[in-house]
Amino acid sequence: MSTGLAADVQSERGGFRLSASLDVPAGSVLAVVGPNASGKSTLLQLLAGLLTPQQGTVRLSGRVLTDVARGIQVPPEHRGIGLLGQDPLLFPHLSVLENVAFGPRSAGAGRAQARRTALHWLDRVGLDGLGARRPGTLSGGQAQRVALARALAARPDVLLLDEPLAALDAETAPVLRQVLAEQLRTTGTTAVVVSHDVLDAALLADQVAVLHEGAVVEHGPVTEVLDAPATRFTAALVGVALVPGVVRAGGVHTAWGGWPVSAIGAAPDQIPDGGPCVVRVRPAAVTVAPAGENAEAGVEGMVKWLEPAAGGVRVRLAAKSADLAVPGVEPGGKGPDAGTDLLADIDPARVDPSWLAPGARVRVRLDPQRLALRRS
Ligand SMILES: Nc1ncnc2c1ncn2[C@@H]1O[C@H](COP(=O)(O)OP(=O)(O)OP(=O)(O)O)[C@@H](O)[C@H]1O
Numbered sequence: 001m002s003t004g005l006a007a008d009v010q011s012e013r014g015g016f017r018l019s020a021s022l023d024v025p026a027g028s029v030l031a032v033v034g035p036n037a038s039g040k041s042t043l044l045q046l047l048a049g050l051l052t053p054q055q056g057t058v059r060l061s062g063r064v065l066t067d068v069a070r071g072i073q074v075p076p077e078h079r080g081i082g083l084l085g086q087d088p089l090l091f092p093h094l095s096v097l098e099n100v101a102f103g104p105r106s107a108g109a110g111r112a113q114a115r116r117t118a119l120h121w122l123d124r125v126g127l128d129g130l131g132a133r134r135p136g137t138l139s140g141g142q143a144q145r146v147a148l149a150r151a152l153a154a155r156p157d158v159l160l161l162d163e164p165l166a167a168l169d170a171e172t173a174p175v176l177r178q179v180l181a182e183q184l185r186t187t188g189t190t191a192v193v194v195s196h197d198v199l200d201a202a203l204l205a206d207q208v209a210v211l212h213e214g215a216v217v218e219h220g221p222v223t224e225v226l227d228a229p230a231t232r233f234t235a236a237l238v239g240v241a242l243v244p245g246v247v248r249a250g251g252v253h254t255a256w257g258g259w260p261v262s263a264i265g266a267a268p269d270q271i272p273d274g275g276p277c278v279v280r281v282r283p284a285a286v287t288v289a290p291a292g293e294n295a296e297a298g299v300e301g302m303v304k305w306l307e308p309a310a311g312g313v314r315v316r317l318a319a320k321s322a323d324l325a326v327p328g329v330e331p332g333g334k335g336p337d338a339g340t341d342l343l344a345d346i347d348p349a350r351v352d353p354s355w356l357a358p359g360a361r362v363r364v365r366l367d368p369q370r371l372a373l374r375r376s
Helices: 041-049 096-106 111-124 138-155 173-186 198-204 222-227 232-238
Strands: 005-013 018-023 029-035 055-061 063-067 079-084 158-164 190-195 207-212 215-221 241-248 249-253 257-260 276-283 288-289 299-309 312-318 342-346 362-366 372-375
Touching: 018 029, 018 190, 018 215, 029 041, 029 198, 029 249, 041 079, 041 158, 041 190, 041 198, 055 342, 063 372, 079 138, 096 111, 096 138, 096 288, 138 158, 138 288, 173 198, 190 198, 190 299, 198 222, 207 222, 207 232, 222 232, 232 241, 241 342, 257 312, 257 362, 288 312, 288 342, 299 342, 342 362
Parallel strands: 029 190, 029 207, 079 158, 158 190
Antiparallel strands: 005 018, 005 055, 055 063, 207 215, 241 249, 241 276, 249 257, 276 372, 288 362, 299 312, 299 362, 312 342
């Protein structure tokens, strides 16, 4: 049966407070994304019934699973909720096949039927032929795949997945992401997927909730939230910079340069003259060159650090000099991506430590056509 999950919970454990309200409509997938220690696993434990909140309720299709005020806490095994945690927790004394057949058997399937179901799921996760092995003989990634097959084979009303692809290598993760996406879609399973990879949210989920320090800071359809992050936390997760600026006399002024409002690709209708604004800058809008090159174009910035990125190197840039500051513009809020830092992607062929290294001064140019503007 397809079901919907609704929770409104407040929890405190070891000095960490979580307060979250979410609604996962029947048959839809919610991605919960956020940095380390933001409370993602805690939230799943509260939904699964492994943890009791200090206050709040959890309901599944109108059935009360948790209601602190009424003293109701349905135990995990009676919730109709399957949890695949970061630790695969396979039964060590059972074979791989028996592990996967466990759910169907518990749900009343006969031995032969449960075996067929288990073989099907082992095949789907690319582990056919390993059914007779014991979990102790598997690699970490293989064990994670068995755990995924076991979770899928049990066909719970709601599936909670905590970083289901984290232990998998770069070749296996996309294959299993696809298996998972297909399974969730074709069975209409209601699911909550925790990840700090926004790709999981983009490919698996309908809705996304962004957690930061135990609070939901953004919640909405995946395409909207990831395309136009409203908070710096979400922007940091999707690799977009939110640069503060001010609109004056039809122009936008930021620490990274100024442009006529009309030149900006996606501009809102009305920002009053003198009004603060936020310019959304994707890495693709940023060009970086050695400091001496094209001195007339762009502004100077400083390389903070470099990291590998898909198809190149991602650079974090700081607007270092004081003369880049825009008078009257608040330099930025709090958080991991506060301030005027930019991200840029550089083709690996152009990466040369003689000009591109932490601390180096570089020339930075933004393409106004690729920027988006909104009120602050
Ligand atoms: N059993 C526990 N007892 C006390 N505090 C805990 C316990 N488990 C987690 N915490 C704390 O709760 C906070 C949130 O942890 P949680 O595991 O929910 O975060 P997360 O977003 O899932 O992180 P990660 O991405 O690193 O898995 C952290 O500060 C953590 O130290």
